[in-house]
Structure formats: structure tokens, C-alpha cells
Amino acid sequence: MKKKQILIVEDERIEAEDIKMSLQKLGYAVSGTAFSGMGAITKAEKLHPDLVLMDIVLGGKMDGIEAASIINSRLDIPVIYLTAHSDKKMLKRAKATEPFGYIHKPFENKDLKTTIEMALHNHEMANMLKESEERYRSLVENAHDAIYISTSNGFKYANPAFENLTDWKKEELCNKEFNFWNIVHPDDKKLIKEKKEARKKGKEIQGRFEFRITTKDGGERIVEANTVNIGKQGEVEEMGILRDITVRKKAEEELIKSLERYQKTFEQTINALVSALERRDPYTAGHQKRVANLAYAIAREMDLPEEQVEGVRMAGLIHDVGKIQIPTEILIKPDHLSEIEFVMIKMHPQIGYEIVQSIEFPYPVAMIVLQHHERMDGSGYPSGLFGEHILPEAKILAVADIVEAMSSHRPYRPALGIGKALEEISKHKGFLYDPGPVNACLKLFYEKKFKLE
Incomplete structure (x- = not known):
């Protein structure tokens, strides 16, 4: 050494x-x-x-x-x-x-x-x-985020990014005469005061929060803040990191508007399909809307994620769209259908799938439409799927569809009533219909007094 x-x-x-x-x-x-x-x-x-x-x-x-x-x-x-x-x-x-x-x-x-x-x-x-x-x-000093240290007397330190964010110079910010509230947007002062009061009491402010700042020239910027207490006991100082998210927030607002327009287009497309079908088949007028409402309520009762709930509702509104290619005389026939006519009716899920699959829905709407007549034991149509091979949304739609169909009038029979419909799904729970949607449906009608509207 x-x-x-x-x-x-x-x-x-x-x-x-x-x-x-x-x-x-x-x-x-x-x-x-x-x-x-x-x-x-x-x-x-x-x-x-x-x-x-x-x-x-x-x-x-x-x-x-x-x-x-x-x-x-x-x-x-x-x-x-x-x-x-x-x-x-x-x-x-x-x-x-x-x-x-x-x-x-x-x-x-x-x-x-x-x-x-x-x-x-x-x-x-x-x-x-x-x-x-x-x-x-x-x-x-070279960070892109604005970083500061402050005490009860004002700013103690501000990095160059903080100067760029607020348009105030470090010398101005750290001057004892500078008023901290000059940079806080008037509508957000209450929020910041509450957090500062909590910090004075020694409470740690967890997580990030957003607020608006006012720049020296009167401009407005949105920041994401992350703050922490530093300093010795009795000398509470706050170190904060502010990230300018103004551009991101504006992009998010535009994205939300775009999604709303996108959703409106979907709704208009669906309503057009529903109207076209119901003009051909007056006996099922309102059927799809009632099924959609019930399926939506069942999905909510099952506490499914929002995207699944919305997918079920959207599929419910057009689940019978395939009937648009079935001859009207078959749809409104007052007598029982022949074997050939019933085979034609059973084609409507496949036809509906082919119509809907070309539309870019954010949910598996086409597959739900295709599977809504499948049954747990494999006895359904058009593919004879069973158990876990059937989409959860399609299982919900199957329950809502049979309950509404049995409760309503049909050309070949009068309405059987909600009691018979609920008896049907209870009797075949676990065999034809999935227990989850069945239990949720029964709870809706028996405990929450749901009505088909």
C-alpha cells in the first residue's frame, strides 16, 4: 500500500x-x-x-x-x-x-x-x-420534472425545470416576499391548503395528486404532484416533484371525446339494426331491448367488470339480428313451425354473427350473438357447445332471452308469465343454464322486484 x-x-x-x-x-x-x-x-x-x-x-x-x-x-x-x-x-x-x-x-x-x-x-x-x-x-438540476423544497416561510429551493414550469425565476420564488399561492390555481387552493394542514400536523401525504398551477404570465398548467416531508423533527420541510401533464390531460380529454363519438356510432349502428328487424317482425318489437336490459342487470348483479357488462348489453340489443334474413311469414306464423321452418329459425345466430362480425366492436359482440342459444349440456345450437366452451356473456344472454321470451306474447301462443319463466330456469339450472346468471336473475325478480321493461 x-x-x-x-x-x-x-x-x-x-x-x-x-x-x-x-x-x-x-x-x-x-x-x-x-x-x-x-x-x-x-x-x-x-x-x-x-x-x-x-x-x-x-x-x-x-x-x-x-x-x-x-x-x-x-x-x-x-x-x-x-x-x-x-x-x-x-x-x-x-x-x-x-x-x-x-x-x-x-x-x-x-x-x-x-x-x-x-x-x-x-x-x-x-x-x-x-x-x-x-x-x-x-x-x-437537469431533471425534466419540477422539483422544489419549501417550508412554512416559502420556497427554499427550486430547480430549473420548476422555473420553466412556472415562468418564475429561482430568485423570485425563493424570495421571502414571494407568495406561494401565486402559483396555485384559485379553484385548487382548498385542496392544497388541506394537504398543507395535514403536513403541518406531521401526517404523511401518500400517493400522487393532481392540481393546476398559474404561471407568471397568467397561463394554466396541470401538474401531477408527489410530495414528502423532509428535515429534522420540528423543522418540517416539504420536497415536491411536479410533472407537467397538461399535454397528456388534453390528449386524454380528446380520447374521451373520440371514444364517446365511437360509442355513439356503435349505438346508432345497433339501433338501425334493431329498427330494421322490428319493422319486419312486429311481434318481437321491444324483445331485444328488454333482453338487453335484463342481461345488463344480471351482469351487474354478478359484479362483472364494466367492459363485460357493456358487451352483454350491446349484444342483447342485436342478438336476434340474424332473423332479418328469415322470411317474415315464418317469423309471424301463428301456428307451430314445421321441422324445415324451425331449422331456418335455428340459423339466425349464425346469420347474426356473419352480419355483426364485420363491425369493429370493442367487445366480443359477434361471438355472444353466435352463442346465445347454446346450452350448458351441449343441446343448444348452432354449434352444440357446452360448459366452459360457451362465453360467460352468452350464458347470461341465454337466461335473459328465455325469461323474456316466455314472459311475452308470441304469434303461436299467449304470454306464459314471469312465474313460468323463472320456474323454467330454476328447473334447468346447471343443465341448460349456467347457475351464476340463473341465481342473479332469480335474485333480481324475487328480492329486488325487477320488472321487464
């Missing part, structure tokens, strides 16, 4: 030689010896030692304290004072130069070694801390 280099500053040559011998015995290398303040500065700049042992009382115009102060300002070298004198005035001057040690003459070698080792260690730690602070300062 390379020996640490030490510069001795001592105007007494014999004493300087004694110190040199002591240092060499302790395992240090002496890079040089200076006998005056100016000599100490010159040799420190030339030799760059690891440490300076500085006698305070030196001959000439410059004493050791003044020399140490200059070395401190120009070079990153720790200084330890050596002195036989220690009056209060001298000690005060010495402390102002932030020395890394102070040794009284005469001293023991073990005391000298301990002081030197502690000085070298503390200097190394101080440099590491300084480097760390510089790294973090660089990160903060």
Missing part, C-alpha cells in the same frame, strides 16, 4: 526534523517541509500531499491559520494544526478554517497517529459525501 504523503509546516527546523522522524516511524512519508506560511502554500500547490501538519505560530507576515485558509480555498487537502498555544481568539480563528484536527505540543506518537488517521478518514468521507451531493444535485 502506498504511504500517505504529509507536508510538515514548522518554522523551528530541529522540531520539524523531530516531527519528520515521528511520522516516518509511524509509517508515513514526508513529502516536504515548509518553514513559513508562503512556503507552505507554495509546496502544497506543488506537491499535493495527502495531509498538511501546520504549526499555527510561524515566523513572517503569515501565520499557520492564514496559510491554512488559503490552502483550504485553493486545494482539497486536510489540515491538522500543531501548536503550543491555544487562547480563545486563536482557537476561534482556527475553527473558521475547518481543520481536520488539532494537536497540542508536545504530543505522543500514538496521539499523532490517531489524529492523522481520523483526519484522513474524515476527509475521505467528506469527499464521498461531496461527490454524492454533486451527483444528486446534477440529477435534480
Whole structure:
């Protein structure tokens, strides 16, 4: 291991030689010896030692304290004072130069070694801390997000991004006369006051929150804030990170408007299909809407995700659209259907699927339409699917469809009533119909007094 280099500053040559011998015995290398303040500065700049042992009382115009102060300002070298004198005035001057040690003459070698080792260690730690602070300062100063530190008296720090966000300069923000509320939008002041009050009481504000700021020129920006308490106990400071989300929020608003237009187009498409079918088949007028309402209520009762609930409702509105290609005389026939006619009727889920699949719905509407006559035991149509091979939405629609159909008038029979319809799904629960939708449907009618409308 390379020996640490030490510069001795001592105007007494014999004493300087004694110190040199002591240092060499302790395992240090002496890079040089200076006998005056100016000599100490010159040799420190030339030799760059690891440490300076500085006698305070030196001959000439410059004493050791003044020399140490200059070395401190120009070079990153720790200084330890050596002195036989220690009056209060001298000690005060010495402390102002932030020395890394102070040794009284005469001293023991073990005391000298301990002081030197502690000085070298503390200097190394101080440099590491300084480097760390510089790294973090660089990160903060160059961050894209606005970062600030504030106290009850106002801003203590604001990075360049905060200046860019608010259009206020750091000097203006950190001025004691600056009013923090200048940058908070009037409509959001109550929110910020509530959070500041909670912070004053020592409560930690968890999570991010949004509010609007007012820029120096009166502009408005939306920010996402993340704040935390820092500082010693009793000195509550707030560090906050503000991210400008103005562009994102505007994009979200445009996206919502676009989705609303998209949804409106879907609704118009569906209503057009419903109207076209009901003009051909007056006996089923309103059937699809009632089925959609019941299926929607069942899905909600089952606590399904919103997208599934909406998919069920949309599919319910057009689940019989395939009947548009079935001859009208079959749809309104007052007698029982022949085998061939029933086969034609059973084609309507497939026809409906082919009509709907070309429309880009955000839900599996076409597949729900295709499967709404499938049954749990595989006895349904058109594909004879069973159990888990049937979509959950289609299982819901199957229950809603049979309940509404049995409750309503048909050309070939009068309405059987809601009681018979509920008896049908109860009787075949688990065989033809999925228990989940059945239980939800029964609860709606028996406990929540749901009505088909």
C-alpha cells in the first residue's frame, strides 16, 4: 500500500526534523517541509500531499491559520494544526478554517497517529459525501420534472425545470416576499391548503395528486404532484416533484371525446339494426331491448367488470339480428313451425354473427350473438357447445332471452308469465343454464322486484 504523503509546516527546523522522524516511524512519508506560511502554500500547490501538519505560530507576515485558509480555498487537502498555544481568539480563528484536527505540543506518537488517521478518514468521507451531493444535485438540476423544497416561510429551493414550469425565476420564488399561492390555481387552493394542514400536523401525504398551477404570465398548467416531508423533527420541510401533464390531460380529454363519438356510432349502428328487424317482425318489437336490459342487470348483479357488462348489453340489443334474413311469414306464423321452418329459425345466430362480425366492436359482440342459444349440456345450437366452451356473456344472454321470451306474447301462443319463466330456469339450472346468471336473475325478480321493461 502506498504511504500517505504529509507536508510538515514548522518554522523551528530541529522540531520539524523531530516531527519528520515521528511520522516516518509511524509509517508515513514526508513529502516536504515548509518553514513559513508562503512556503507552505507554495509546496502544497506543488506537491499535493495527502495531509498538511501546520504549526499555527510561524515566523513572517503569515501565520499557520492564514496559510491554512488559503490552502483550504485553493486545494482539497486536510489540515491538522500543531501548536503550543491555544487562547480563545486563536482557537476561534482556527475553527473558521475547518481543520481536520488539532494537536497540542508536545504530543505522543500514538496521539499523532490517531489524529492523522481520523483526519484522513474524515476527509475521505467528506469527499464521498461531496461527490454524492454533486451527483444528486446534477440529477435534480437537469431533471425534466419540477422539483422544489419549501417550508412554512416559502420556497427554499427550486430547480430549473420548476422555473420553466412556472415562468418564475429561482430568485423570485425563493424570495421571502414571494407568495406561494401565486402559483396555485384559485379553484385548487382548498385542496392544497388541506394537504398543507395535514403536513403541518406531521401526517404523511401518500400517493400522487393532481392540481393546476398559474404561471407568471397568467397561463394554466396541470401538474401531477408527489410530495414528502423532509428535515429534522420540528423543522418540517416539504420536497415536491411536479410533472407537467397538461399535454397528456388534453390528449386524454380528446380520447374521451373520440371514444364517446365511437360509442355513439356503435349505438346508432345497433339501433338501425334493431329498427330494421322490428319493422319486419312486429311481434318481437321491444324483445331485444328488454333482453338487453335484463342481461345488463344480471351482469351487474354478478359484479362483472364494466367492459363485460357493456358487451352483454350491446349484444342483447342485436342478438336476434340474424332473423332479418328469415322470411317474415315464418317469423309471424301463428301456428307451430314445421321441422324445415324451425331449422331456418335455428340459423339466425349464425346469420347474426356473419352480419355483426364485420363491425369493429370493442367487445366480443359477434361471438355472444353466435352463442346465445347454446346450452350448458351441449343441446343448444348452432354449434352444440357446452360448459366452459360457451362465453360467460352468452350464458347470461341465454337466461335473459328465455325469461323474456316466455314472459311475452308470441304469434303461436299467449304470454306464459314471469312465474313460468323463472320456474323454467330454476328447473334447468346447471343443465341448460349456467347457475351464476340463473341465481342473479332469480335474485333480481324475487328480492329486488325487477320488472321487464
